[in-house]
Amino acid sequence: MTVIEVEKLRKNYQSKVAVDGISLRVERGQILGIAGANGAGKTTLVECMSGLRSRDGGELRVLGMDPWTQRRQLQQRIGVQLQESALPDALKVGEAFRLYAALYDGGDWRTVMADWDLADKQRVRFASLSGGWKQRLFVALALVGDPEIVFLDELTTGLDPVARRTTWTMLKALRERGLTVVLVTHFMDEAEALCDQVLVIADGRVVAGGSPAELVARTATESLESAYLVLSGEELS
Amino acid sequence: MKGLLQVVVVELRLIVRDPSSAFFALAFPAVLLWVKMRSSDSLPGGVRDIDANVPMLTVFVIGLAALVVLPSTIAQYRERGILKRLRATPAAPGLLLGAQWIAHLVLAAAGTAVLVAIGVLAFDLAAPANVATVLLAWLLGATSLGGVGLLIGALVPNNRSATLLGLGLFFPMVFVSGAMIPRELTSGALRTIGDWTPMAPVVETIRAAWSGQPLSATTLIVMAAMSVTTTALAARVFRA
Numbered sequence: 395m396t397v398i399e400v401e402k403l404r405k406n407y408q409s410k411v412a413v414d415g416i417s418l419r420v421e422r423g424q425i426l427g428i429a430g431a432n433g434a435g436k437t438t439l440v441e442c443m444s445g446l447r448s449r450d451g452g453e454l455r456v457l458g459m460d461p462w463t464q465r466r467q468l469q470q471r472i473g474v475q476l477q478e479s480a481l482p483d484a485l486k487v488g489e490a491f492r493l494y495a496a497l498y499d500g501g502d503w504r505t506v507m508a509d510w511d512l513a514d515k516q517r518v519r520f521a522s523l524s525g526g527w528k529q530r531l532f533v534a535l536a537l538v539g540d541p542e543i544v545f546l547d548e549l550t551t552g553l554d555p556v557a558r559r560t561t562w563t564m565l566k567a568l569r570e571r572g573l574t575v576v577l578v579t580h581f582m583d584e585a586e587a588l589c590d591q592v593l594v595i596a597d598g599r600v601v602a603g604g605s606p607a608e609l610v611a612r613t614a615t616e617s618l619e620s621a622y623l624v625l626s627g628e629e630l631s
Numbered sequence: 632m633k634g635l636l637q638v639v640v641v642e643l644r645l646i647v648r649d650p651s652s653a654f655f656a657l658a659f660p661a662v663l664l665w666v667k668m669r670s671s672d673s674l675p676g677g678v679r680d681i682d683a684n685v686p687m688l689t690v691f692v693i694g695l696a697a698l699v700v701l702p703s704t705i706a707q708y709r710e711r712g713i714l715k716r717l718r719a720t721p722a723a724p725g726l727l728l729g730a731q732w733i734a735h736l737v738l739a740a741a742g743t744a745v746l747v748a749i750g751v752l753a754f755d756l757a758a759p760a761n762v763a764t765v766l767l768a769w770l771l772g773a774t775s776l777g778g779v780g781l782l783i784g785a786l787v788p789n790n791r792s793a794t795l796l797g798l799g800l801f802f803p804m805v806f807v808s809g810a811m812i813p814r815e816l817t818s819g820a821l822r823t824i825g826d827w828t829p830m831a832p833v834v835e836t837i838r839a840a841w842s843g844q845p846l847s848a849t850t851l852i853v854m855a856a857m858s859v860t861t862t863a864l865a866a867r868v869f870r871a
Contacts, residue, residue: 444719445719446715446718446719466721466723467721469719469720469721470721474716474719474720476712476715476716476719478712479712479713479715479716480711480712480713480716481713481716482645482708482713484644484645484648484649485641485645489641489644492637492641493634493637493638493641494720496634496636496637496638497634497717497720497721497722497726498720498721499721539720539721
C-alpha cells in the first residue's frame with residue numbers, strides 16, 4: 395500500500411528554487427532515506443510532506459491526504475522530528491512527554507519514554523540534557539502520538555556511536571510493526587543499514603534513487619558512501 | 632481546545648521556574664508599593680494614598696505580565712523553534728497563544744494578590760467598595776492589555792524586538808497613564824497623552840470600582856472592544 399505519493403513537487407523561496415520537480419513513492423512499512431548536500435532541498439521536501447510548508451507546484455498525497463489543506467488531520471497520524479528544534483529550557487523530560495501526548499488522540503507516552511530509556515531522566519530539565527539525550531527525546535516525542543509515518547530529519551546527528559546503533563535497532567523494530575519512516579541523513583552507513591530505498595538529491599532534483607544495493611551496483615562502487623559521492627557529484631577529483 | 636489545560640499547567644510551571652518573571656511580576660510591584668508608601672501623603676481630593684496606590688499598581692502588574700513577559704515568552708518560543716515543532720502536531724495554531732495568555736493572566740492575578748495582601752496587612756488598605764465591579768474592571772483591563780501583548784508576540788520576529796517593544800510601550804505608559812503617578816497629580820499635556828494610552832481606561836476603571844464610584848459605560852465598552860480587536864488580530868497574524 396502506498397502511503398506517500400509525491401509527483402513533480404516544486405517549492406520556491408522567493409527566486410530560489412528549493413525543490414524542483416521531485417517525485418517519489420513510499421510503501422507502508424518502508425524506510426526511505428533522503429541524502430544530499432546541505433541546501434539540496436531535503437528539509438524543504440520533508441516539511442512539505444509533513445504539512446509544515448505549502449507547495450508551489452506538483453501533487454502530494456500522504457496517507458491519502460493533502461498535507462497542507464488537511465494538515466491537522468494528517469498530523470494526528472504522523473510524527474515529526476525537526477532538524478532544528480527545541481523545548482523550553484526549564485521543561486522537564488516527563489512534562490514534555492505529557493504535554494505532547496495531550497496534543498494527540500491515543501498513543502502511550504509512558505511506553506515510548508521507557509523504550510527510549512528516558513524514564514530515568516523524567517525529572518531532568520531540557521537544558522541539562524546532553525546533545526545526544528536531547529536528540530533521543532526529539533525522536534521519542536515524534537513517536538508519542540503512535541504515528542503511521544514518522545519523518546526524521548537528521549536522526550542520529552549528535553549521537554555517539556553506541557546511541558546511533560541503539561537508535562537503528564529501535565527503528566528496525568518499529569518498521570517490523572508497520573511504521574513507515576522518512577529519514578533525512580548525511581550518513582551513508584545509516585542509509586545502508588536502515589533504508590529500503592535511498593533518494594539522492596542535488597539542487598532540488600532527484601539525481602538517483604533505488605535500494606542501497608542497486609545504487610552501489612549502478613555506480614560499480616563498493617559502498618553506498620562511494621556510490622553517493624559519485625551520484626551526487628561530490629566526488630573529490 | 633484539546634490539550635489546553637495541559638499546556639496552561641506547563642506554562643505556569645515554567646513561569647514559576649524562571650526567577651526573573653516571578654520577580655518582575657510578584658516582587659517588583661510589592662517593592663514599589665513599599666517605596667511609594669514611605670514618602671507619601673493623602674492625595675488632592677482626600678483619597679488615602681494606599682487606597683490609590685494598590686489599585687494603581689495592580690495595573691502596573693497587569694501591564695508587566697501582559698506587555699513585557701507575555702510577548703517575550705512567545706517570541707522566545709518562535710526564535711528557538713518551539714513554535715515550529717508545535718506546528719508539526721495536531722494542536723490548533725491558537726492553542727499556545729491561548730495557553731500563554733491564560734498563564735500570564737494567572738501570573739498577573741498572583742501579583743495583584745500579593746499587592747492586596749501587603750496593602751491590607753501593612754498599610755490598612757480599605758476593602759473595595761464592590762468586589763464584583765473590581766473583578767470586572769481587573770478582568771477587562773487584563774484582557775485589553777493582554778490582547779496588546781499577544782499582538783506584539785504574534786508580530787515580532789525575536790525576543791530582542793519583543794522586549795524592546797514591550798518595555799518601550801510599558802514604561803512610558805505606566806508613567807503617563809496614572810499607574811505610577813496618581814492622575815490627581817498630573818495635568819496638561821501629560822495627562823492628555825496619558826488618557827489616550829490603552830492603560831488609562833484600566834487605571835480609571837479599577838480605581839473607580841475600588842472606591843465605589845460609578846463606572847463609565849463608555850470606558851468599559853472601549854476596553855471590551857480593545858480586548859476583542861487586539862486578540863482577534865493577534866490570532867489572525869500569529870505565525871509559528
